[in-house]
Amino acid sequence: MDTNTPLLNIxxxxxxxxxxxxxxxxxxxxxxxxxxxxxxxxxxxxxxxxGQICIEDNGKIIGAALTIKVEYxxxxxxxxxTDIINEQNIIQHQANGDALYGLDVFVHPDYRGLRLGRRxxxxxxxxxxxxxxxxxxxxxxxPEYHKVAxxxxxxxxxxxVKRKELYDPILSFQLANDFDVKRLMQHYLPxxxxxxxxxxLLEWNNVFYEEETxxxxxxxxxxxxxxxxxxxxRKMVSxxxxxxxxxxxxxxxxxxxxxxxxxxxxxxAPLMGLKPNxxxxxxxxxxxxxxxxxxxxxxxxxxxxNINIIAGSMPLLEEGHLYNVSYLLHRDGSIDEQYKLxxxxxxxxxxxxxxxxxxxxxETDAGRVGILVCYDAEFPELGRMLAEQGVQIIFVPFWxxxxxxxxxxxxxxxxxxxxxxxYVAIGGSxxxxxxxxxVDIQYAQSAVFSPADIYFPHDAIIAEASPNxxxxxxxxxxxxxxxxxxTEGSVTNLRHRRLDLYGQFTKAAIE
Numbered sequence: 307m308d309t310n311t312p313l314l315n316i317x318x319x320x321x322x323x324x325x326x327x328x329x330x331x332x333x334x335x336x337x338x339x340x341x342x343x344x345x346x347x348x349x350x351x352x353x354x355x356x357g358q359i360c361i362e363d364n365g366k367i368i369g370a371a372l373t374i375k376v377e378y379x380x381x382x383x384x385x386x387x388t389d390i391i392n393e394q395n396i397i398q399h400q401a402n403g404d405a406l407y408g409l410d411v412f413v414h415p416d417y418r419g420l421r422l423g424r425r426x427x428x429x430x431x432x433x434x435x436x437x438x439x440x441x442x443x444x445x446x447x448x449p450e451y452h453k454v455a456x457x458x459x460x461x462x463x464x465x466x467v468k469r470k471e472l473y474d475p476i477l478s479f480q481l482a483n484d485f486d487v488k489r490l491m492q493h494y495l496p497x498x499x500x501x502x503x504x505x506x507l508l509e510w511n512n513v514f515y516e517e518e519t520x521x522x523x524x525x526x527x528x529x530x531x532x533x534x535x536x537x538x539x540r541k542m543v544s545x546x547x548x549x550x551x552x553x554x555x556x557x558x559x560x561x562x563x564x565x566x567x568x569x570x571x572x573x574x575a576p577l578m579g580l581k582p583n584x585x586x587x588x589x590x591x592x593x594x595x596x597x598x599x600x601x602x603x604x605x606x607x608x609x610x611x612n613i614n615i616i617a618g619s620m621p622l623l624e625e626g627h628l629y630n631v632s633y634l635l636h637r638d639g640s641i642d643e644q645y646k647l648x649x650x651x652x653x654x655x656x657x658x659x660x661x662x663x664x665x666x667x668x669e670t671d672a673g674r675v676g677i678l679v680c681y682d683a684e685f686p687e688l689g690r691m692l693a694e695q696g697v698q699i700i701f702v703p704f705w706x707x708x709x710x711x712x713x714x715x716x717x718x719x720x721x722x723x724x725x726x727x728x729y730v731a732i733g734g735s736x737x738x739x740x741x742x743x744x745v746d747i748q749y750a751q752s753a754v755f756s757p758a759d760i761y762f763p764h765d766a767i768i769a770e771a772s773p774n775x776x777x778x779x780x781x782x783x784x785x786x787x788x789x790x791x792x793t794e795g796s797v798t799n800l801r802h803r804r805l806d807l808y809g810q811f812t813k814a815a816i817e
């Protein structure tokens with residue numbers, strides 16, 4: 307290696323590069339046959355030019371990655387080397403394949419330690435994403451196995467390499483580059499005496515892979531705009547008064563092309579003031595009489611303004627039991643509901659409210675969403691149950707009267723975003739209702755939180771309202787970033803769960 311600072315360039319391999327490439331292969335692969343014939347390399351360049359990548363230093367090739375396309379369903383199963391390159395050194399490239407197959411990655415010995423292999427792998431991953439392919443597959447040699455074959459079975463060897471008790475130059479490198487060992491293959495390359503004929507089938511999944519869609523309307527939305535109404539409680543004289551106020555905000559959110567509008571828990575509480583002399587139990591049941599009408603009229607607003615509405619929550623009387631229910635009014639006219647599951651001491655004592663029995667994820671035209679009503683956000687089990695159903699955005703309509711009550715909701719919502727690798731939006735109410743028993747004051751600072759990693763704001767806060775001020779806020783959330791986080795984040799909470807210790811309780815609860 308030149309003692310001067312390398313001047314590196316990454317590019318595709320050209321036919322004129324063969325002599326230089328062959329010399330490098332002879333140097334690196336002298337124990338397994340050296341360079342491939344010129345015909346084979348030319349065939350690779352001709353059939354799949356984008357898949358042949360090299361790194362050069364001041365014009366000299368010092369590393370390369372050779373790649374073909376294959377059918378995933380075939381080569382994710384056991385196979386041997388000659389299924390990829392036959393006895394006549396003809397490459398089995400499949401132009402219509404849906405996965406990449408890594409043939410070789412090699413770097414000049416003098417340049418090892420500069421993480422050039424990682425650059426080549428990153429280029430392969432980018433190629434996989436750009437061509438919308440399912441995965442990268444590779445048959446990986448284990449060249450250090452022969453040294454310990456008398457002491458350890460090959461399965462034991464793989465486990466020790468994973469645990470870094472042993473080092474294998476190929477397998478250790480592959481594991482460090484986010485590849486998983488899918489299976490062990492025997493007789494993959496019989497002449498590979500150092501690997502004792504074994505190889506690992508390695509796989510890196512492209513989390514952005516999308517099946518071919520017949521229409522642009524079937525493409526999943528990747529950037530979603532959230533709108534939150536920080537709602538001020540005020541005297542209202544009728545349901546029409548409430549709907550007019552709500553429509554003002556929903557119209558405003560729609561004008562800014564928001565995909566969702568979130569209102570607070572019990573946003574319709576001012577209607578209890580229409581009969582101010584009721585006691586607490588009678589007042590909340592009186593309020594429940596308006597729920598069905600409000601739900602239907604909000605559904606009309608969702609369709610009219612082309613926006614999905616999370617209508618905070620409202621009391622619902624069913625078969626003599628009172629529940630606190632949040633409604634998701636889709637802009638296509640469909641309606642979903644999420645019952646509040648954990649009931650606060652206040653709700654039980656003063657309003658005699660019962661809790662629901664199920665938490666679920668709702669499919670929308672702008673992502674998979676869940677709803678945790680206020681107190682529910684303070685229970686991590688519910689967020690994890692939503693995560694196991696693939697939630698991307700959790701909405702938390704809340705009502706709190708004091709700042710410490712608000713902070714419980716806020717801090718727990720931030721924890722749910724981090725531990726479940728999703729976005730969380732919280733929306734509350736402000737102001738006061740002096741004529742309504744038990745709903746007299748409010749404190750809120752609505753916000754949208756993200757996971758805490760390099761893909762997101764440094765404080766994991768995407769947007770937040772001014773405290774105790776009626777207003778609307780917007781936040782654009784990128785669903786693709788959640789995929790990056792899940793596979794390539796600084797930490798990957800969901801992937802690193804100890805399911806052997808605690809993995810069954812949420813699954814059982816969902817079922």
